[in-house]
Amino acid sequence: MNIHTSARPSPVLRVEGLSKQFEMHHLNRTLHAFENIGFELGEGEFILLKGENGAGKSTLLRTLYRTYLPRAGHAYYYGREGMIDLAAAADVDIAVLRRQEIGFVTQFLNARPRVAAEELVSEPLRLAGMPRSEALAQARHWLQSFGVKPQLWPAYPSTFSGGEQQKVNLARALILPQRLLLLDEPTASLDGAARRALVERLAELKASGVAMIGVFHHPEDVAGLIDREIQLETTRVLDEADHVAQ
Numbered sequence: 001m002n003i004h005t006s007a008r009p010s011p012v013l014r015v016e017g018l019s020k021q022f023e024m025h026h027l028n029r030t031l032h033a034f035e036n037i038g039f040e041l042g043e044g045e046f047i048l049l050k051g052e053n054g055a056g057k058s059t060l061l062r063t064l065y066r067t068y069l070p071r072a073g074h075a076y077y078y079g080r081e082g083m084i085d086l087a088a089a090a091d092v093d094i095a096v097l098r099r100q101e102i103g104f105v106t107q108f109l110n111a112r113p114r115v116a117a118e119e120l121v122s123e124p125l126r127l128a129g130m131p132r133s134e135a136l137a138q139a140r141h142w143l144q145s146f147g148v149k150p151q152l153w154p155a156y157p158s159t160f161s162g163g164e165q166q167k168v169n170l171a172r173a174l175i176l177p178q179r180l181l182l183l184d185e186p187t188a189s190l191d192g193a194a195r196r197a198l199v200e201r202l203a204e205l206k207a208s209g210v211a212m213i214g215v216f217h218h219p220e221d222v223a224g225l226i227d228r229e230i231q232l233e234t235t236r237v238l239d240e241a242d243h244v245a246q
């Protein structure tokens with residue numbers, strides 16, 4: 001007898017009852033960015049986050065990256081060293097995870113003055129112990145794939161166009177396979193060739209087991225990668241009177 005079981009992939013992230021609000025002190029109001037979010041993300045899975053402008057998509061990604069602390073809930077991350085609640089972990093543990101396991105990819109480059117593009121891109125590999133020449137060779141490979149011209153490789157990205165900066169940013173963010181990738185509109189302002197290169201790289205990372213959750217300007221680009229979608233509802237603003245009524 002053949003029994004077919006569709007085993008779920010090992011969990012990477014389990015989010016329960018996650019909520020985030022912003023206090024708008026100057027207006028004496030509370031803005032609920034998202035409320036009571038729950039989902040599970042397994043190895044090699046890809047979740048597309050959807051919702052109107054202001055629905056809380058970026059805020060959810062930033063809360064998972066712990067740029068923000070949530071108001072309530074849990075985000076259990078199953079890492080190489082065991083399980084940790086990203087909603088409550090110490091900053092020092094979050095810093096280690098950001099270096100080694102959890103990546104955040106946005107369209108904005110955090111360019112450092114007088115650091116060449118190829119140095120910036122190769123840095124994660126060098127920090128992981130790869131010899132400099134090998135790390136630089138890989139950095140050039142990825143800069144080439146994303147369409148950054150060779151004459152720009154030794155130049156400073158602070159002088160690059162918006163699209164060129166974004167390509168450097170992507171090459172750096174995706175050069176070292178992470179366990180979990182948070183993607184905040186990584187294709188915005190990229191040309192067609194760079195978008196295709198990005199999607200190819202994401203497909204490769206997904207196949208190697210990297211879990212991803214993200215917002216995409218052109219979701220059709222990643223249609224072939226999506227396992228599930230999460231729809232966020234539009235943000236509610238509560239003022240003091242609402243608080244009293246609750």
Ligand SMILES: Nc1ncnc2c1ncn2[C@@H]1O[C@H](COP(=O)(O)OP(=O)(O)OP(=O)(O)O)[C@@H](O)[C@H]1O
Pocket residue numbers: 022031033051052053054055056057058059060235
């Ligand atoms: N640091 C902050 N302080 C106060 N309010 C904030 C802050 N960050 C975001 N918000 C508010 O939270 C809500 C959700 O914002 P967010 O950027 O997460 O939306 P989004 O779904 O990513 O929108 P978009 O599709 O326009 O990028 C918005 O109303 C925004 O004004």
